[in-house]
Amino acid sequence: MSQHLPLLIIAAPLLIALLISVNGWFYQRLSFPLAVLGLAAPLYFSIELLFLVLKEKVVVYKLGGWSAPFGIEYRVDSLSVLILALIPAVALLNLLSNQQEIENYFEKKTAGFLSLYVIFVSGLSGMVVTGDVFNLYVLLEITALSGYALVGAGKNEAPLAGLNYIFMGTVGASFYLLGVGYLYMATGSLNMADLSAILPSLHDSKVVLFAFVLCLVGLFIKMAFFPMHSWLPAAYSSSPPASRGLVAPLTTKVMIYVMIRISLSVFGADFSFSHTILKESLVWISSASIVFGSIWALRQKTLSKMLCYIIIAEIGYMMGGFWLGNADGITGSILHIINDAVMTLSLFLAAGSILYRLKTDELSELKGIITSMPITMGVFILGGFSIIGVPPTCGFFSKWYLIKGALQADSYVFVAALLFSTLVGVVLFFRIIEITYLTSSHHDGHEEPRSWVNVIKEVPLNMLIPLVVSGAMEVLLGLYTKEITLNIIKFALPAGY
Amino acid sequence: MPDILEILLARYNYWGFIILMMIGLYAMISKNNLVKKIIGMSIFQTAIIFFYVSISVKLGATIPIVDHDGHSADIPAINPADFVNPLPHVLMLTAIVVAVATLGVALSLAVKVFQRYNSLEEDEIYSQINENKIR
Numbered sequence: 001m002s003q004h005l006p007l008l009i010i011a012a013p014l015l016i017a018l019l020i021s022v023n024g025w026f027y028q029r030l031s032f033p034l035a036v037l038g039l040a041a042p043l044y045f046s047i048e049l050l051f052l053v054l055k056e057k058v059v060v061y062k063l064g065g066w067s068a069p070f071g072i073e074y075r076v077d078s079l080s081v082l083i084l085a086l087i088p089a090v091a092l093l094n095l096l097s098n099q100q101e102i103e104n105y106f107e108k109k110t111a112g113f114l115s116l117y118v119i120f121v122s123g124l125s126g127m128v129v130t131g132d133v134f135n136l137y138v139l140l141e142i143t144a145l146s147g148y149a150l151v152g153a154g155k156n157e158a159p160l161a162g163l164n165y166i167f168m169g170t171v172g173a174s175f176y177l178l179g180v181g182y183l184y185m186a187t188g189s190l191n192m193a194d195l196s197a198i199l200p201s202l203h204d205s206k207v208v209l210f211a212f213v214l215c216l217v218g219l220f221i222k223m224a225f226f227p228m229h230s231w232l233p234a235a236y237s238s239s240p241p242a243s244r245g246l247v248a249p250l251t252t253k254v255m256i257y258v259m260i261r262i263s264l265s266v267f268g269a270d271f272s273f274s275h276t277i278l279k280e281s282l283v284w285i286s287s288a289s290i291v292f293g294s295i296w297a298l299r300q301k302t303l304s305k306m307l308c309y310i311i312i313a314e315i316g317y318m319m320g321g322f323w324l325g326n327a328d329g330i331t332g333s334i335l336h337i338i339n340d341a342v343m344t345l346s347l348f349l350a351a352g353s354i355l356y357r358l359k360t361d362e363l364s365e366l367k368g369i370i371t372s373m374p375i376t377m378g379v380f381i382l383g384g385f386s387i388i389g390v391p392p393t394c395g396f397f398s399k400w401y402l403i404k405g406a407l408q409a410d411s412y413v414f415v416a417a418l419l420f421s422t423l424v425g426v427v428l429f430f431r432i433i434e435i436t437y438l439t440s441s442h443h444d445g446h447e448e449p450r451s452w453v454n455v456i457k458e459v460p461l462n463m464l465i466p467l468v469v470s471g472a473m474e475v476l477l478g479l480y481t482k483e484i485t486l487n488i489i490k491f492a493l494p495a496g497y
Numbered sequence: 498m499p500d501i502l503e504i505l506l507a508r509y510n511y512w513g514f515i516i517l518m519m520i521g522l523y524a525m526i527s528k529n530n531l532v533k534k535i536i537g538m539s540i541f542q543t544a545i546i547f548f549y550v551s552i553s554v555k556l557g558a559t560i561p562i563v564d565h566d567g568h569s570a571d572i573p574a575i576n577p578a579d580f581v582n583p584l585p586h587v588l589m590l591t592a593i594v595v596a597v598a599t600l601g602v603a604l605s606l607a608v609k610v611f612q613r614y615n616s617l618e619e620d621e622i623y624s625q626i627n628e629n630k631i632r
Contacts, residue, residue: 181548184585
């Protein structure tokens with residue numbers, strides 16, 4: 001069993017997704033427990049893999065018994081294992097939290113939605129474990145296709161936003177595919193480990209450089225990196241809340257993981273960081289992404305739109321940190337992938353709970369909810385503190401590493417951008433705290449006796465527990481930063497860093 | 498001048514796929530009709546399929562089926578130059594499936610857009626959205 005773990009992590013949810021959609025024709029009520037099973041199983045497998053990787057550093061699985069350059073290889077190492085555990089965990093928390101929401105929203109089509117949901121998770125995990133660049137493309141598209149449907153299922157402008165997302169996503173994936181084509185032309189191989197052995201001899205080849213740039217550009221579009229970001233707020237803010245909590249924390253982070261994987265494990269750190277102009281301009285663009293993302297977040301009038309722009313700023317954090325090209329920067333970037341997924345999850349869950357209660361997430365309508373929904377707002381503020389970077393929340397530690405890396409690389413623009421976004425974060429979240437402290441503006445004549453029982457209108461328990469768990473995860477990840485960095489992320493850094 | 502001509506002629510497959518790709522990109526960017534945009538997207542994807550297929554070509558080579566009865570142990574010596582590279586073709590089979598699936602999702606979303614706004618022209622849809630916002 002344990003030698004099949006890297007495959008099971010993808011195969012189990014994929015098969016269960018099929019089961020959900022077939023079962024949906026006969027017995028709808030079983031679809032939700034099945035979906036929970038389809039996410040709990042990979043979560044269990046990934047935790048088992050985590051212990052295996054801590055012991056052995058690398059777990060390799062040969063698909064169908066074909067050995068490396070000919071067959072497809074699945075490989076779990078220190079870089080991927082944390083993200084692998086994170087994906088089903090985030091998806092499961094979001095699913096549990098949104099049970100009523102999904103059933104109210106999709107009614108008879110619940111089974112279809114849940115099936116897509118599980119396929120999406122399976123595709124994301126696949127992207128993380130695969131050791132083959134073309135297989136990565138296929139899984140990228142599996143994720144993207146289910147993601148388009150998840151996003152496009154929303155109300156109002158969702159289909160149009162989904163369609164624009166398809167155009168952008170397809171262009172991104174096609175660029176990546178083209179890059180893989182050039183890579184194949186230059187090397188004749190598609191296996192990541194094999195490629196990294198061949199590529200150093202082609203260090204000066206223009207074809208390889210072109211392949212590198214094409215792959216990067218494709219992934220930039222997919223991850224909504226600054227100038228190519230416009231699809232993200234439109235698509236995410238109009239999507240159903242249940243899919244927003246899944247797609248928003250995970251997609252961009254996994255894309256950044258893929259970029260790190262391609263840069264470090266395929267092209268190699270020496271090649272990726274040898275192009276000084278590329279490296280420095282990417283740090284500059286990341287800084288711009290942070291600054292503009294923060295400013296746009298400040299301008300938004302609804303909670304979900306604001307959070308979408310925060311995501312764009314956060315992408316800048318991870319991109320900039322990675323392209324600083326030193327140990328602290330890369331550590332901060334990898335750490336921030338995990339932290340940011342948890343942070344955005346708890347923010348989106350809190351926003352989802354608020355939306356569930358108030359039926360709106362206009363910032364001006366949030367008056368007084370800190371007394372009516374104290375736990376939800378508590379977790380929301382905790383998430384906000386994490387975005388700002390207040391210790392001991394996890395956001396502080398990754399930001400610390402990023403700033404340390406930036407100072408080491410003498411990249412003061414990036415330091416300035418990080419500090420700027422911290423300031424904007426303070427304004428952003430304290431403004432919300434201020435709004436939520438204000439009591440409701442419309443008085444209806446007689447004063448109600450204010451007791452705890454009358455005032456508190458929290459969301460149901462199954463929404464509250466995942467929310468609190470995600471909040472606790474923020475603090476725990478923060479407190480265990482040292483253990484995570486020393487035992488896992490340290491081994492993910494390229495040799496010589 | 499002859500140098501450019503040589504580059505154009507010697508690498509005509511690349512020029513072909515780039516032109517096709519740009520036609521697709523142009524349609525996606527500048528067309529107003531959503532279905533035309535989707536067609537552009539399809540052309541864009543097809544261009545990449547052409548690129549992959551064209552890089553597997555070898556002059557004078559044939560399909561990669563080894564002439565062998567399957568029972569006797571003596572497999573004839575295989576000269577790679579005699580056969581085209583089958584791998585890009587196989588990869589593109591997957592890419593075609595992906596492209597068809599993308600097309601399907603895109604068209605179904607276009608149907609939903611049409612049901613909601615009764616139009617597929619982007620400017621009309623946006624003016625409707627803006628009107629709703631003002632009200």
